[in-house]
Amino acid sequence: LAVHGMGAHSDRFADMAKFLKPKKIAVYALELRGFGTLSAEPGHVKTMAVYHDDISKLKGIIKTENPKVPLFIMGESMGALIAHMTVLDYDPDYSGLIESAPVYKDVMKISPARRVGIALTALFNPEAQVKMPFKTEELSRDKTVISKIRKDTREHRIASTGLLVGILLRQIRAAFLMGKIKAPVLLLLAGKDMLGDTEYNKKLFKKLKCDKEMKLYPDSFHALTIDKNRKQIFADIYRWVSARVKNLSLIHI
Numbered sequence: 001l002a003v004h005g006m007g008a009h010s011d012r013f014a015d016m017a018k019f020l021k022p023k024k025i026a027v028y029a030l031e032l033r034g035f036g037t038l039s040a041e042p043g044h045v046k047t048m049a050v051y052h053d054d055i056s057k058l059k060g061i062i063k064t065e066n067p068k069v070p071l072f073i074m075g076e077s078m079g080a081l082i083a084h085m086t087v088l089d090y091d092p093d094y095s096g097l098i099e100s101a102p103v104y105k106d107v108m109k110i111s112p113a114r115r116v117g118i119a120l121t122a123l124f125n126p127e128a129q130v131k132m133p134f135k136t137e138e139l140s141r142d143k144t145v146i147s148k149i150r151k152d153t154r155e156h157r158i159a160s161t162g163l164l165v166g167i168l169l170r171q172i173r174a175a176f177l178m179g180k181i182k183a184p185v186l187l188l189l190a191g192k193d194m195l196g197d198t199e200y201n202k203k204l205f206k207k208l209k210c211d212k213e214m215k216l217y218p219d220s221f222h223a224l225t226i227d228k229n230r231k232q233i234f235a236d237i238y239r240w241v242s243a244r245v246k247n248l249s250l251i252h253i
Helices: 010-023 049-065 078-090 112-124 143-151 161-176 198-207 230-243
Strands: 072-076 096-100 129-131 158-160 185-190 212-217
Touching: 010 230, 049 078, 072 078, 078 096, 078 161, 096 230, 112 161, 158 161, 161 198, 185 198, 185 230, 198 212, 212 230
Parallel strands: 072 096, 096 185, 185 212
Antiparallel strands: 129 158
C-alpha cells in the first residue's frame, strides 16, 4: 500500500509497480485528497485523519481481494510521514513499513517569520493556499521524468495552511515517539535531498528499536521512486521485503 507525497499523485508509483509485478509483488497506490485527481481543493484536507481513514479503506479492499497475504505500507516524502503515523497511531498490523525520503524536518527556504504566519493563518483560515518553494528539478535527476512532471496537470506545488500545521504536529509526534514503532522499517534516504533533512532522518533512525535497515543513495534527489537510479531502489525494496516474508507467492505494497 503506497502513499505519495506533497504535490504528487498515485501514478508516481507506476514504475515501481511495473518492476515488482513480475516478482509477485502488487502495488496499490492511494490518491491523497487535495492532490492528483482529487484536487478540487488543491493541497487541502479538512483533517489529516481523513488520510488514515482512506488508507484503512484501501487496506480493507486489498485484504478482501487477497486474504492471508503479507501487506507492507510505504510512503514517500509527506507520504512516508503519513504511513509512519498510520502504523504508530492507527493500525500497526502491517508486515513492514518502508519510508522513502521522509520529511520529518524540511530544508526548504521558508523564513521563521513566514512559518509563524502560516501557523497563525491556519487558526482562522485553514484553507488558505501556500505555494511551496521547491522546484520540479529538485525532485529527480532524470530529465525525462522532470519534463513529464512539468506537463502533468495533476502535479502542483500547493498546500493549505491547515495541512502544513497538521504535518508539523505529526513531525513532532513522530520524532518524540520514534521508539514506539514495532513493525520492521526500511528507511531509504537521498544523499542530495533539497526538500527533506537527511541528517535529521539519520538521527531519528537511531531511535528506532525495531527490526530496521537504512539505505543511503549518495547522489539521489528527493523523489527516489522517480530518480535515475530507481531500479536499484526498487531492487533494494524487493530484497528487504523478500527477506521478511516466508511465502513469496504474492505480496502487497
